[in-house]
Amino acid sequence: MNQKSPTPVLKRMAGFLHFIFACVTLLGIGFMYLNSNYGRGLDWLQNETFEQSPDFNKKVQSDITSIFNYLKYQEIFETNGNVDYNKVVLQVTSGPGGDMTYTLNDIILYGKSLGYYLDESDNYELKGMPEELSEEDETQYYVQWRCYQSEEELTGPDQSFATLPELTYEILSRFSSYYSIYSRLMSDFTNFYFRVAYYSKNSAIYEILTNAPEMSVDDMMAMGKYIYYAGDSNDLAVRTNFDSTFPSIPALMAQNNPYNSNQNYVVVGLDTSYKANDDYAQEFIAYNSSRKSFTNGLYLVAIGLVGCFLTLIFLVYASGHQSFSDRTITLYPFDKIKTDIMLLLMLFVTYLGVTLGAPLLSRLLHLVVSSAYWDRANRVVMFGVIYLCGILTFFSLLRRYKAETLWKNSFLYEMMESLSERSFKYRLTLGYVLYLSANVFMITLGAFFVLRHEEETLRSIPFISAAIVWVLGNLMVFHYLYSNAVQTDRIHEAIEKLASGETNYKVEVSRFSHLEAELAEGLNRISDGLQTALAEQVKSERLKADLITNVSHDIKTPLTSIINYVDLIKREHPEDPTIQKYLEVLDQKSQRLKTLTEDLVEASRASSGNIKLEMANIDIVELVQQTTGEFEDKYAIRHLELVNTLPNEVILIEADGRRLWRVLENLYNNAFKYALESTRVYVGVEDHGPEVTFSIKNISASPLNISPDELTERFVRGDTSRTTEGSGLGLSIAKDLTTLQGGKFQITIDGDLFKAEVTFPIKN
Numbered sequence: 001m002n003q004k005s006p007t008p009v010l011k012r013m014a015g016f017l018h019f020i021f022a023c024v025t026l027l028g029i030g031f032m033y034l035n036s037n038y039g040r041g042l043d044w045l046q047n048e049t050f051e052q053s054p055d056f057n058k059k060v061q062s063d064i065t066s067i068f069n070y071l072k073y074q075e076i077f078e079t080n081g082n083v084d085y086n087k088v089v090l091q092v093t094s095g096p097g098g099d100m101t102y103t104l105n106d107i108i109l110y111g112k113s114l115g116y117y118l119d120e121s122d123n124y125e126l127k128g129m130p131e132e133l134s135e136e137d138e139t140q141y142y143v144q145w146r147c148y149q150s151e152e153e154l155t156g157p158d159q160s161f162a163t164l165p166e167l168t169y170e171i172l173s174r175f176s177s178y179y180s181i182y183s184r185l186m187s188d189f190t191n192f193y194f195r196v197a198y199y200s201k202n203s204a205i206y207e208i209l210t211n212a213p214e215m216s217v218d219d220m221m222a223m224g225k226y227i228y229y230a231g232d233s234n235d236l237a238v239r240t241n242f243d244s245t246f247p248s249i250p251a252l253m254a255q256n257n258p259y260n261s262n263q264n265y266v267v268v269g270l271d272t273s274y275k276a277n278d279d280y281a282q283e284f285i286a287y288n289s290s291r292k293s294f295t296n297g298l299y300l301v302a303i304g305l306v307g308c309f310l311t312l313i314f315l316v317y318a319s320g321h322q323s324f325s326d327r328t329i330t331l332y333p334f335d336k337i338k339t340d341i342m343l344l345l346m347l348f349v350t351y352l353g354v355t356l357g358a359p360l361l362s363r364l365l366h367l368v369v370s371s372a373y374w375d376r377a378n379r380v381v382m383f384g385v386i387y388l389c390g391i392l393t394f395f396s397l398l399r400r401y402k403a404e405t406l407w408k409n410s411f412l413y414e415m416m417e418s419l420s421e422r423s424f425k426y427r428l429t430l431g432y433v434l435y436l437s438a439n440v441f442m443i444t445l446g447a448f449f450v451l452r453h454e455e456e457t458l459r460s461i462p463f464i465s466a467a468i469v470w471v472l473g474n475l476m477v478f479h480y481l482y483s484n485a486v487q488t489d490r491i492h493e494a495i496e497k498l499a500s501g502e503t504n505y506k507v508e509v510s511r512f513s514h515l516e517a518e519l520a521e522g523l524n525r526i527s528d529g530l531q532t533a534l535a536e537q538v539k540s541e542r543l544k545a546d547l548i549t550n551v552s553h554d555i556k557t558p559l560t561s562i563i564n565y566v567d568l569i570k571r572e573h574p575e576d577p578t579i580q581k582y583l584e585v586l587d588q589k590s591q592r593l594k595t596l597t598e599d600l601v602e603a604s605r606a607s608s609g610n611i612k613l614e615m616a617n618i619d620i621v622e623l624v625q626q627t628t629g630e631f632e633d634k635y636a637i638r639h640l641e642l643v644n645t646l647p648n649e650v651i652l653i654e655a656d657g658r659r660l661w662r663v664l665e666n667l668y669n670n671a672f673k674y675a676l677e678s679t680r681v682y683v684g685v686e687d688h689g690p691e692v693t694f695s696i697k698n699i700s701a702s703p704l705n706i707s708p709d710e711l712t713e714r715f716v717r718g719d720t721s722r723t724t725e726g727s728g729l730g731l732s733i734a735k736d737l738t739t740l741q742g743g744k745f746q747i748t749i750d751g752d753l754f755k756a757e758v759t760f761p762i763k764n
């Protein structure tokens with residue numbers, strides 16, 4: 001009984017776990033992202049306490065500034081240390097006889113009528129605003145005096161006139177700050193203690209502001225954190241164990257000095273045990289909570305990422321398979337949609353999720369996240385939506401890739417297949433029209449969105465997605481063109497190989513597509529045809545060589561007998577002159593036939609390379625001298641003068657001495673046979689550095705109406721009338737023997753001037 005494969009169950013469990021780990025990761029990112037210390041890295045978790053944090057130092061600096069602001073507010077709103085509601089705070093006039101004076105109580109009552117109030121739950125912050133102003137409220141008054149400005153500050157035109165609601169708002173804003181500072185710093189429930197003392201020059205008059213009169217300077221400096229600055233010191237140093245030196249303290253002390261003397265000091269002490277439940281204690285708790293939240297978020301992200309990675313690896317391996325043993329691919333209906341259509345569909349779904357789904361989910365987060373972090377919360381939700389759509393798209397693409405339908409199951413592939421079956425010009429024209437149309441459409445669409453939505457479009461998901469699709473589309477077109485160019489280069493390379501003589505070169509057809517593959521197959525057929533023709537030619541040449549060798553061997557046996565019998569008859573010394581003449585002719589013709597037979601065999605061997613060479617170091621100058629010496633007497637018969645131009649040094653080459661001698665012999669014999677009688681034959685050896693060249697030139701007795709290449713062919717003679725006794729094989733043998741020894745053979749014809757050159761590398 002077959003058991004059902006556990007793979008689908010495992011895949012569902014892995015998918016569920018991946019979703020859970022992804023949520024854990026997003027939750028961890030949320031803890032870190034929705035944190036007041038976001039953006040500070042990880043160093044603060046290990047190396048920083050609350051008292052070392054930037055927010056703590058800002059808080060202390062703010063409270064120090066508040067102390068000196070309170071000194072100003074005391075002068076404005078207090079009499080004998082208490083709030084004086086009958087104290088005059090404003091004097092204005094509307095013209096002659098229109099002077100008006102307002103006390104603090106008047107301003108408070110008028111402010112209430114405008115809708116202003118102090119919010120005790122929010123540190124006495126001034127809130128509210130006038131809903132509607134009457135014509136009288138909008139009357140401009142000339143300001144004669146304001147409690148918070150000196151007469152010098154009132155001289156500016158923008159400070160001389162104002163409406164009563166404007167002046168009321170300014171006074172109440174300062175009164176709100178006064179109450180806020182008093183409630184925070186002057187109450188008994190604080191961890192922040194201070195004392196500011198000013199003395200006159202003779203110490204007769206002094207003024208002290210403190211929120212802990214029972215504590216001495218030493219008591220405050222014994223706190224966890226302290227600041228002390230004395231105005232009578234010789235420097236501006238502030239004694240403190242805070243991380244900040246608070247350089248603003250000397251300036252604040254000087255600006256608020258009522259006696260213009262340097263006999264003053266300020267001391268601040270902060271109880272870092274935070275016994276009182278004030279702002280510092282609450283921020284200390286919030287800081288530690290933030291640290292804990294960030295650390296927990298870090299752990300959650302690490303756990304979530306590891307879990308996501310492991311489950312993703314399993315899902316990548318198992319995706320598309322019904323069991324681990326069965327590696328066939330099962331596609332879902334969604335996977336059978338055309339790939340490009342599926343991508344566009346998922347892009348649209350992602351757009352809907354980001355623009356509609358993410359805002360709805362973000363609203364739920366707004367219930368538990370403070371408004372300061374709503375923007376970050378929206379981004380986390382948007383990332384989650386994009387990840388969900390992306391992971392679904394990824395696995396669909398993965399299953400298609402495993403099933404080898406990723407590219408084949410697309411409209412783009414079908415269109416390219418249709419194009420590939422047509423001619424090159426049709427494919428190029430239609431492809432260009434489609435490419436141009438797509439680019440014009442995408443650029444027009446992008447320009448429309450930019451002009452309509454301006455800067456917002458550049459940051460929108462649809463615009464970015466469309467830009468990515470456009471770039472990817474252009475890259476795909478470039479890849480297609482580049483692939484065609486690569487295939488063209490391969491075809492060009494194959495043609496070059498075949499043209500250079502590599503007839504066995506084959507093109508790998510599997511690396512080509514469509515029409516290019518047909519061209520590659522055609523080149524391979526040409527290669528096969530060339531190889532067949534070459535093989536037939538080689539076979540024919542081999543048969544010719546064998547025929548010449550066999551016929552020469554068959555002729556050589558009776559010819560030897562003829563030569564021997566002619567020699568025997570000559571030894572009998574016949575007296576009849578006619579018989580002697582006949583014997584002489586027989587002897588000459590049999591010797592010529594022998595020479596022709598030997599030349600045929602040697603020419604056959606030289607052309608086929610069937611010669612064993614015995615290479616050695618040879619002095620070419622000496623060899624030419626010897627050859628010249630042997631032919632001088634022979635040349636004298638036809639009145640030919642040998643003119644040698646030879647260097648006075650040894651020039652060594654690597655060659656077979658016997659074969660090289662045959663080359664020179666053939667060239668000397670050629671000049672002897674065909675040179676114009678009573679002329680000069682020039683022989684020379686020239687040292688060209690890496691090479692040495694032997695040359696022989698003469699004036700031909702017969703017109704040379706033939707090309708140099710034809711002269712080196714077998715059985716071709718420069719004497720077309722064939723009045724000389726040449727075989728037509730001498731130059732051919734000389735050329736083949738030179739080539740076999742690694743040399744170069746060249747013939748030059750200039751009118752009736754015949755020149756032959758043999759070049760060999762110099763042996764160092």
